[in-house]
Amino acid sequence: MTDARVDTVVDTVFGHRLADPYRWMEEGAELREWALAQGAKTAEHLAGLPLQQELRARMDEVTSDTVEVTGFAMAGDRVFFLRQTGAVPVLVVREGDEERVLLDPATIEGDEHTTLEFFAPSPDGRLVVCGLAQGGSEQCHVHVLDVATGELTPTEIRHSLHGHPEWLPDSSGFFCHRYSTPDPAVPPGRRRDDSATWFQPLGGEPTIALRRGHNPTLPMEPVDRPYMLLPKDSELVFALVSHSASSGSTTEELTAFSLYATERAGLADLTSCPWRKIIDRTDEASAYAIHGDTIYVVTHKDAPRSEVQAWSLTDGTRRTVVPGGDRSVIGVKVIGDHLVIRDIEAGTARMRRMSLNTNEIEDVPLPEGGMVAQWTAHPDGKSALIVFSSWTRSATAYRYDGELHDTGWIPKSTVDFSGIEITQLRAPARDGVLIPMTVLHRKGILLDGSNPTMMSGYGSYGILLRRAFNPRLLPWLERGGVYALAGIRGGGEYGEEWHQAGRLLNKENTITDFVDCAEHLINTGYTSSRRLAGHGGSAGGIPTGGALVRRPDLFAAMVSEVAVFNCTRKEFSANGPVNAPEFGSVSTEDGLRALLIIDSYLRVVDGTEYPAVLLTAGLNDPRVAAWQPAKMAARLQAATSSDRPVLLRVEEHGGHGLGSTRAQRNGVMADIFAFLATELEL
The missing domain is CATH 2.130.10.120 (Prolyl oligopeptidase, N-terminal domain)
Structure with a gap:
């Protein structure tokens, strides 16, 4: 691999000296050039692995007849949903026993593939608001689709990430959240400040409905995101103000938020209507x-x-x-x-x-x-x-x-999991807390420590990782690989107390739980250190990166997908400020202490024998900037004293994974399993 240029920047924050040899990756075109070169070398390495083509073919086979259906919404006598059988999900409407495709984003021309990131049918079921994004960016241009004709009309609402459209009861217009047009002159960490919900009347020009300073009775900070809600059976309308990163819902799995209400007559003048607070963040x-x-x-x-x-x-x-x-x-x-x-x-x-x-x-x-x-x-x-x-x-x-x-x-699905056994474990953490862990494996395996094992964990935001049908696991399991999912603290396995036990200054628990679960798999005979890999994505880079730099001896390999590592710099990226309530901020001493716990990039030590590492990045990622995995890859490549590879897999036309095509998703999982099959001797 090509060594990355070193140009060390040293920040001193509350007496802590933070040395960053690859700060240059955070800005400019040089990162893209370096990352694409890394990606090309990684692709060459992965293509040469013994099982890569076979695993990719099997991955395509097990997903070929699996119909993925998501995003159900009902309006009038119609049911709308997303169905994926091809490259990207298509929008389908069901009327009685009949179904028809309303919109296939794959037919939309563009420099990169298009996906439908969100949609909302009007109350009468005649129209659908559609958020269309390219290249996995999740940055949507909002359109209105006519259900009868299939005509797709663009609006002036752009840069909408999780727009949460909300229609007026009479279907004459809708509200939709958006960010300002990105301004290169504004620092990345401030580019999503003062976002707004706009009102789009059908056939008219959009106007601002909710925004900081727009109405004195609806106070907001720059980082807050406002959304409009119009419940059908209420005489009130509501404004939800999100103060931190959320799950993407406006009604559940919320973190810090406030909820306000006003009479429906207030819609006539949203600059002066009196909003009263219903839910405070202290509730x-x-x-x-x-x-x-x-x-x-x-x-x-x-x-x-x-x-x-x-x-x-x-x-x-x-x-x-x-x-x-x-x-x-x-x-x-x-x-x-x-x-x-x-x-x-x-x-x-x-x-x-x-x-x-x-x-x-x-x-x-x-x-x-x-x-x-x-x-x-x-x-x-x-x-x-x-x-x-x-x-x-x-x-x-x-x-x-x-x-x-x-x-x-x-x-x-015809994919057959009958030969797979599911085992529920309780792994003892070092402080005596029992960590729930689910283990999937082929029936009849021997607990002799010989099984190649991939253990996943997340542990942030109170989010529960999906315990859902996933045919992409089968190519690993049917070959004798073991998959384990660790419900580490910081997640939602046991509610908010579990979340708080792995948040801010308690974040060390998230990392040590991951380590302790790995050791439990070894102690119970599932695997051994030479056949164990850690795996995580996004905020799952905290336990995987944290375990990697604390216990490199415990793992033969580590895989982190579109993950965060340099946490003391995260709030300086576009999606960083909304995550400060979860992880911390360098603006306060306690916030810095919390971030230093989870900043694995700063904990990499030269001359350490690190295991094999595979990191992935999407150059269009709106959630975790591509420089996060890029900097970690460069630092590990320079520091490791082992002969194990440190690879950066790059999706030039991909993002955080939510807008990936089926081929992209199959490709990354096949590459991960091929990498692990080699490193864990499957």
Whole structure:
């Protein structure tokens, strides 16, 4: 590999000397040139691995008949969803028993592939707001699609990342969030300041609806992101102000946010209408459901795994309706005459319902051992669509009206996981806490320490990694490889208390949990250090990078996809400031201390015998800037004293992975498994 140019910049922050030999990668065209050269050499290396072509062919085979269906939305008598059988998901509408494709982004011309990142049908089902992005960038140009004709009309709304469109009840226009046009003169860390929600009337020009300084009764900081909400059965309209990174939902799995309300008449003049605060960030809420003059709030304040409270929107009174317990509450919806509660118990999906008349609570039976990939209430409030999946069971779409009814809308995958066994473990952390871990492997394996094993972990934002059907794991498992998913602290396996135990100054737990889970796999005979690899993506670079620099002897290989490593510099990237509440900020002494825990780039030591490393980067990544994995690759290549490779795999026309084509996703997983098959001697 070509050595990267060294031009060390030293920052002294609160007495800490932070030396950065590759700061130049954060700006200018030189990074792109170096990264593409690295990517070409990595591609050559991976193409020469013994199993690469065979694994890629098998990856294409197991995904060829798997129909991926996501993003269900209902309007009028129509059901809309995304279905992927080809390169990218297409937008489909279902009317009665008939389906038709409304939009195939693959037919849209452009320099890079186009994907539909978000969509929202109008209440009457005649139109659909579509956010279209190129090259995996997630940066959308918003269009309006006519369901009857298929005509796609562009609007003036651009640079929309998670636009969360919200239609007026009469379908005459919609609200959509966007960022300002990027200005090269503005530092990257400030380019997403003062984002706004715009109102787009059909046939008219868009205007700003929500923004910092737009209305004195709706206070915001520069980093805050405002969204408009118009619940169907409420006389109020709402503004949600997100203060930190979120899961992408505006109703559940939220972190720090505030919620405001005003009368519907306030839509006539959003600069002067009086907004009143309903939920403050100090309420420690994570989800809610609005029903008439009541808002049901999921809060973890004084309830470590969350409870559900009913708040009056008229007089502000509050009462607990679902007390906290062992389960963690993810979200709530009012369906019929019940409040339906979506739970997680040690990473497994559960569901309950509470009668709005009697307050009695009972379980809603779900298939065992999986996850609710999506749940969407019908606009009439009488039913919902619930998509369920598990490790060995492909997704099923159920209609829920008090009972689950298989709609048959998602074809069953023919990929056969019958030869795969699932084992639930509890790995002891060094402080005695038991870490839940799921292990997948071929039936009948011997626990003699000889099994090549890939262990994944994430552990941030209170997010729970998907325990879902994934045919891309099968080429690894059927060859005798083991896959383990560690539910390390910082994630959502046990609710907010689990999240807080791996956040900010507690972030060392996220890393040591990952190490302790790896050692448990070794101690129980699944694998050995010479046949063990760590794996993580995005914020999963914190446990993988942290374990790599603390215990390089424990792993034969480490794989990190589009991951963050140089955390003391993250807030200086476009997506960095919203992550400060989760990870810390160099602007405060405690914030710096928290960041130094997770900055694995600064902990790389020259002359250390590091294991084999494969890092991936997307040059269009809007979440983790490509210089994060690039700097880590350069630093490890310069520092390692071993003969094991340090590779940087680069997607020139890719981003964080959410807008990848099927070929791109198959390609990266085939390359990862080929790399591990060689390094772990599969």
